Amino acid sequence: MTPILHQLSQNITLIDLQFRGRVETIAAYLIFDGEQAALIETGPASTVDTLLDGVQAAGVPLEALRQIFVTHIHLDHAGGAGVLARQLPWTRVHVHPVGAPHLADPSKLLASAAPLYGDQMESLWGTIVAVPAEQLVVINDGDEIAIPGSTLRVFETSGHARHHHAYFDAKSSLLFTGDIGGVRMPGVRYVRPPTTPPELDIEAWRASIARLRALDATGLCPTHFGLFRGNLAWHWDDLEWRLVAWGELVRVQLEQGADENAILQELKAQAAAEFAKLGVDPSRYDVAVSFESLVAGYARYWRQRMRNE
Numbered sequence: 001m002t003p004i005l006h007q008l009s010q011n012i013t014l015i016d017l018q019f020r021g022r023v024e025t026i027a028a029y030l031i032f033d034g035e036q037a038a039l040i041e042t043g044p045a046s047t048v049d050t051l052l053d054g055v056q057a058a059g060v061p062l063e064a065l066r067q068i069f070v071t072h073i074h075l076d077h078a079g080g081a082g083v084l085a086r087q088l089p090w091t092r093v094h095v096h097p098v099g100a101p102h103l104a105d106p107s108k109l110l111a112s113a114a115p116l117y118g119d120q121m122e123s124l125w126g127t128i129v130a131v132p133a134e135q136l137v138v139i140n141d142g143d144e145i146a147i148p149g150s151t152l153r154v155f156e157t158s159g160h161a162r163h164h165h166a167y168f169d170a171k172s173s174l175l176f177t178g179d180i181g182g183v184r185m186p187g188v189r190y191v192r193p194p195t196t197p198p199e200l201d202i203e204a205w206r207a208s209i210a211r212l213r214a215l216d217a218t219g220l221c222p223t224h225f226g227l228f229r230g231n232l233a234w235h236w237d238d239l240e241w242r243l244v245a246w247g248e249l250v251r252v253q254l255e256q257g258a259d260e261n262a263i264l265q266e267l268k269a270q271a272a273a274e275f276a277k278l279g280v281d282p283s284r285y286d287v288a289v290s291f292e293s294l295v296a297g298y299a300r301y302w303r304q305r306m307r308n309e
């Protein structure tokens with residue numbers, strides 16, 4: 001595939017991974033100071049060739065790529081880490097302590113994803129392999145890591161998953177939000193919370209939003225998709241409002257005894273009403289996170305809470 005690159009700053013390039021042949025679905029971010037390079041997100045294993053073509057098209061020799069950071073270990077963010085690490089044995093893969101064991105041995109991750117995707121697993125995500133232990137680097141909240149031309153600050157940001165980091169680049173003041181900053185399509189004023197199971201935690205997510213809001217970033221870079229500048233307070237507000245409002249919708253439905261299919265229809269209707277006001281095609285959001293996944297995440301969260309009451 002012809003590489004699609006977007007220059008975000010002097011040192012930072014977005015590589016569009018063209019997942020399933022679609023643009024603006026999954027991004028990887030390349031940071032290059034002219035000598036060495038770092039990558040934030042690998043994307044899935046199925047798009048590693050596109051990723052590496054993009055790295056080289058950005059003028060970065062593969063030997064210069066030294067550091068890889070993943071925001072969390074979901075397959076659309078880090079599924080390619082093992083393949084990449086094996087192809088580029090000089091790289092180091094930086095990951096949250098909770099995620100590290102699953103990059104070292106992806107068998108549990110694969111076992112939990114397999115029933116969701118069935119025989120689509122391979123064609124969607126590619127062949128997932130382990131990151132060699134000697135290439136794994138566990139990083140923690142508060143770490144400041146030297147990267148080419150800058151420093152990356154690590155922020156523990158649970159809520160979407162317990163193995164999630166956001167990364168703040170000190171030089172550009174851009175914040176790489178993974179999934180904790182929501183899904184937002186270029187040119188659209190709409191942020192969808194990817195409330196994927198099994199670790200959704202609404203309260204923790206709101207605390208992470210509060211933390212990241214306070215950073216005074218100049219721009220947000222969610223993995224789905226691209227760089228957003230301008231009114232970032234609006235972005236956080238929209239994300240938080242929808243995270244809570246959709247959560248309430250699901251909670252009320254569950255309390256009334258609705259099954260997941262009925263809830264799915266309710267949530268789709270709610271989203272359609274929201275999109276009608278915007279006049280844009282909502283299907284662009286569905287590729288990054290499906291309604292089935294949204295409902296399953298919320299339902300699991302509330303059922304757990306109801307059981308504990």
Ligand SMILES: [Zn+2]
Nearest residue numbers: 072074179196
């Ligand atoms: Zn995720």
